Amino acid sequence: MLANIYNAAKKSHLALVTALALGAASFGAATVNEAHAALVTIAPDHGGKPVHAYLPDTVTYNTSIPTPESVLGAQIGEWHVRHDQLVQYMKVLAETSDRVTIEETGRTHENRPLLLLTITSPDNRDNLETMRKQHIDAMLGGKKVSKDAPLVFYMGYSIHGNEPSGSNAALALAYYLAAGQGEEVDALLKDNIVLFDPSFNPDGLSRFAQWANMHKGKQLVSDSRHREHDEGWPSGRTNHYWFDLNRDWLLLAHPESQARIKQFHKWRPHVLTDFHEMGTDSTYFFQPGVRSRKNPLTPDENVTLTEALAQYHAAAFDKEGTLYFTEQAFDDFYAGKGSTYPDLHGSIGILFEQASSRGHLQSSINGDLAFKDTIQNQVTTSLSTFRGALANKAALLDYQSNFVRGTQEQAKNDKTVGFVVGTETDLGRLNAFLSMLEQHNIRYEVVNKDSKVNGITYKKGQAVYVPTEQPQYRLVKSIFSTQTSFENNTFYDVSTWNLALAFNLQYSPLDKGDARDVKRGDKETVATLALNTIQNDAYAYGFSWQHYYAPAMLQTLLEQGVQVRSSEEAFAALSYNGDVVSLPPGSIIVPKGLAQPANIEDIITQAQAKLRVPVFSFKSGLTPVGNDLGSRSMAPVYAPQVMIVGGEGTSEYEAGEIWHYFDTKVGIAASIVEQQHVGRALSDPSIHYTHIIFPSGRYGFSESQKAQLESWVKAGGVMIGQKSALRYFTDNKWLDAEIVSRETIDNAYDESKLSYADGGALYAKKLVAGAVFETKIDTSHPLFYGFESDTLPMFKTSNMIVQGDSSPFVTPATYTEEPLMAGFSDNAMVELMAESTAVTTNKMGRGVVIGFTDNMQFRGYWYGTNKVLANAIYQSHFVR
Missing domain, CATH: 3.40.630.10 (Zn peptidases)
Structure with missing residues (x-):
């Protein structure tokens, strides 16, 4: 009888279960257990299999x-x-x-x-x-190797x-x-x-x-x-x-x-x-x-x-x-x-x-x-x-040596013999860029004399020359590419990755004539910023907001209880050694006359040494240029409590990029709160959030939750959104802007002469698959404190277009008339984006709402736009 049950079970797992239930009384316990064991044995097995079952049976082990x-x-x-x-x-x-x-x-x-x-x-x-x-030497030399050489x-x-x-x-x-x-x-x-x-x-x-x-x-x-x-x-x-x-x-x-x-x-x-x-x-x-x-x-x-x-x-x-x-x-x-x-x-x-x-x-x-x-x-x-x-x-061995020889030939015949890259003031970004080059074995030489190319002066020790004639020729050409036209305009990923633009560094391609004008040496080193002795009897201390690590410097001081002020306007102050130091808007002042930690000098000395941001000791609060150090334009800056909205519906990539920037580049311990818990977080009396950041995502707060967010902003909060989050912001009138409709984009293309087979190509034209666009920025606006040029490359990975108020008090950044700098974007899309809004703000009560059309932290390497988010955290109190 047990055999019959077993056979039934082979045909139907349910048959065995039923048989066990009906016949258990007529079996002994051992028989029932045997039947149960049979059930386990014949249960469908889609689990694993032993290692030998994955491997060829022609091999012994x-x-x-x-x-x-x-x-x-x-x-x-x-x-x-x-x-x-x-x-x-x-x-x-x-x-x-x-x-x-x-x-x-x-x-x-x-x-x-x-x-x-x-x-x-x-x-x-x-x-x-x-x-x-032997392999590396042969490969780098482009030498033909023997057929017995190893494959790696x-x-x-x-x-x-x-x-x-x-x-x-x-x-x-x-x-x-x-x-x-x-x-x-x-x-x-x-x-x-x-x-x-x-x-x-x-x-x-x-x-x-x-x-x-x-x-x-x-x-x-x-x-x-x-x-x-x-x-x-x-x-x-x-x-x-x-x-x-x-x-x-x-x-x-x-x-x-x-x-x-x-x-x-x-x-x-x-x-x-x-x-x-x-x-x-x-x-x-x-x-x-x-x-x-x-x-x-x-x-x-x-x-x-x-x-x-x-x-x-x-x-x-x-x-x-x-x-x-x-x-x-x-x-x-x-x-x-x-x-x-x-x-x-x-x-x-x-x-x-x-x-x-x-x-x-x-x-x-x-x-x-x-x-x-x-x-x-x-x-x-x-x-x-x-x-x-x-x-x-044999073909693989020959290919690698042929590849090297072909690379050498291309480099030799290229009219562009190199690129000069530099910065006016911010060595933090330049050093991060050079670290990337070094990890890729890209050779460069340091400019050892001020050199002028295409109207740009590249300063001694603050610029480098990257020759194209080197083993990494192909990668060098790739990372400086400004190509905008391609054989096939469909991209699985981004269409450009120009690192000089990403780091917002000045750079110029050079022909042989230009290269002769750039003086450099392979034994030179990049300049280091001179660090100053922190004077105990100074009236105040200060540092420029132009440095990449200035936000990290500020955060370090705030976390140690230092009271600081940021300047709404440029000024110059008399340093301890008698020099007049000029500082731009957004620069940080630490007045000694406030209730400061007893070891304030040690705190600043250690922070300066760690972050390489020079701090000046000032003798007097009376300034020769601009507002005095006790002016009302020197506004208090408080330690931020930042919330990043995450969870289902939000972009984990963008949330992670924002978290990564705060955590590794600034030192902010940001809270990541799932959007379903935002309301409860704001209601918690034990914590006071100063900033809430919304990455791209689908948001669906209830009416009461939206009212709660609006009340929080009006009470002084700063709400920041980027990319698709702006749709939600504009739908709820938190930003006074309009997102260009898909219909408008569709109408920019004439479909009358297309066939069904053209659908894929048409779709690709409407995408923006990772391209660099130039924006015009207002460096007097708090969101762009610390920036030197009035143009800034930004990276676009979506075709979202924002049309906002053209007022300089509302829209501090717009795309230029001809914005495409590198990568593919169809002409119709470029025309739609020209002079549209890149960054917008809206004052709401005592708080402010800020919208970024693009991702300021894209993939953790866009050092050039990192500062915009930092300004939204530390300088937003000046936005009006």
């Missing part, structure tokens, strides 16, 4: 090397691997395999180790550094934490490389080197693993609406500060990227892999992508070789019957992506995109998609990458 399941206690794919488990297993492999060397290359924001495994034949272990140096692979996984199939596949691949035996593995490791990065984004991977695992039941739920597949805010895609690390390869705002780029330049691999996931209803994508949308500085031969490797991915999937596609959707244009940055360095960067189960099992148009199957596909293409590269080894 060293039994002394532990399998992932023996160390972690679960099969691969049964649970989402946490980063600490991944680290544990990689360390076990390094301890037990003589092929594996492991090193910690850095730490994440959350203090998780960044690991890199170097895997090769044991015979190569003692010779690795020699092999590396950089296998990297899951830069987006909620795209975990890559890092979970890394368990199987690491085991394969450490324990595999036979001709296939020997051929790979004998004469080649595999650099193995199991997790590009440990913090995001851990966040998502916790989410997926905490929602997994014994019965896997494939319903896409199930909470397991509907991740909470913020998602695990991003890192600790909610940045997309796959956009940070060039920008280097985070330690994960900084550590990775250091290793990339140390090894300059021939092939670098970048494993991702995409929508659940997709299949599998591998490059090449859309050829016409590759970066123009990437040689066509790169795509040809990518196509050659793709043949091996296709063959592997054809054998398995797995669906896939190529040459669609994805491109290799933005130099800051994992599959493009290598391309500008002579490597073959390859993007892989697997349809995501976003959990353990999810239904799709292709049937139920199991996590273990997504892992399997990433294992498959990792192995096909090895096979394809070995089969094309």
